Structures are given as C-alpha cells and as structure tokens.
Amino acid sequence: TIASWIDDILSISIPDTVTAFCFNLYEESDGSWAMELVGTEQFDLDDEDWACRETTDFGSREKLYNWEMDCEWNEALDYMVNELKAYLTKGKHSELLKSRRGVGVGFVDGNIEILHS
Numbered sequence: 067t068i069a070s071w072i073d074d075i076l077s078i079s080i081p082d083t084v085t086a087f088c089f090n091l092y093e094e095s096d097g098s099w100a101m102e103l104v105g106t107e108q109f110d111l112d113d114e115d116w117a118c119r120e121t122t123d124f125g126s127r128e129k130l131y132n133w134e135m136d137c138e139w140n141e142a143l144d145y146m147v148n149e150l151k152a153y154l155t156k157g158k159h160s161e162l163l164k165s166r167r168g169v170g171v172g173f174v175d176g177n178i179e180i181l182h183s
Contacts (some may be wrong), residue, residue, distance in 0.1 A: 068149045069157055071131040075103050075124045075158040087107050088117040088178065089150060091143065101146065102126040109167040114178045117170060139173060148170055151179055155166040155167040 084105030092100045103126045108119040135142055150171055154160050163169050164182050172178035 068131060068146075069153055071129075071152045072103070072153055075126050075129065076162060079122075080162065081105065081122055083107050083121045084166060086116065086166050086170070087163055089146065089171040090117070091146060091171065092130075093173070094111075094140070095137060098132055099133050099135060099142050101123070101133075109183070110167060111183060113181065114172075115143045116168075117156075117172070118180055139176075143171070143173065143176075143179070147155040147179055147181070154182055 084107070086104060086106045086109035087105050090102050090104060094100050094183045103124055104117070104120045105122045105124065106116055106119045108116040111166075112114045120159040123139075135145060137145075153164060154169065157163075167183065168180060170178040170180050
C-alpha cells in the first residue's frame with residue numbers, strides 16, 4: 067500500500083537540511099505509474115522550482131512506488147492527491163511530513179499541488 071511504502075521510506079533519519087517534501091510522479095507506460103519522495107532545501111508557494119532544490123531522495127528512487135491505473139495523467143494525479151491527503155491525516159509519519167514547511171505532489175514536468183504548508 068501507499069502507506070506502507072511511505073512508512074518504509076521515512077523510517078530513516080531525516081536530514082535537518084530538508085525544508086519540504088515533494089512526491090514526484092512519473093508515467094511509466096500505458097496504465098503504469100511511479101512515485102518517488104524527495105526532500106528539498108527550499109519551499110516557496112510562489113515558485114514551484116522549490117521542488118527542484120532536492121537534498122535527498124530517501125532511497126526512494128531505488129524503491130519507487132508503482133501502481134497500475136488505466137487513466138489519463140490528471141486522474142492519476144487526483145488519485146494520488148487523495149491517497150496522500152489521507153496519509154497526512156492518519157499516517158504513521160504524518161506529523162513528520164507536516165513538521166516541515168510544505169508537502170507537495172506533482173509530475174516532474176508539471177505543476178505541484180500543495181498538500182500541506
């Protein structure tokens with residue numbers, strides 16, 4: 067599950083340089099999607115490039131979260147937004163994620179939706 071994946075990724079010590087978290091989404095192939103989690107050194111509601119200021123990927127690039135869903139990219143994004151909002155409400159590491167300046171999600175070549183700031 068998504069919660070288990072996040073729990074595993076965030077079971078390591080989080081560097082003090084991490085100011086925000088961004089869940090990056092990728093379209094792998096027809097109906098196949100992937101997600102990684104990065105920690106960034108900046109967060110700016112007015113400049114989405116904050117997500118490019120990565121300090122760590124918490125090892126998530128070697129352990130991507132993959133899911134199958136026959137849909138368009140915006141539906142995959144909506145699905146993950148809902149799943150991550152649910153995690154931020156009741157997930158094991160929800161307080162850790164919310165303890166930094168922001169949490170966002172989006173496709174690496176698209177806009178970022180802010181889940182918490």
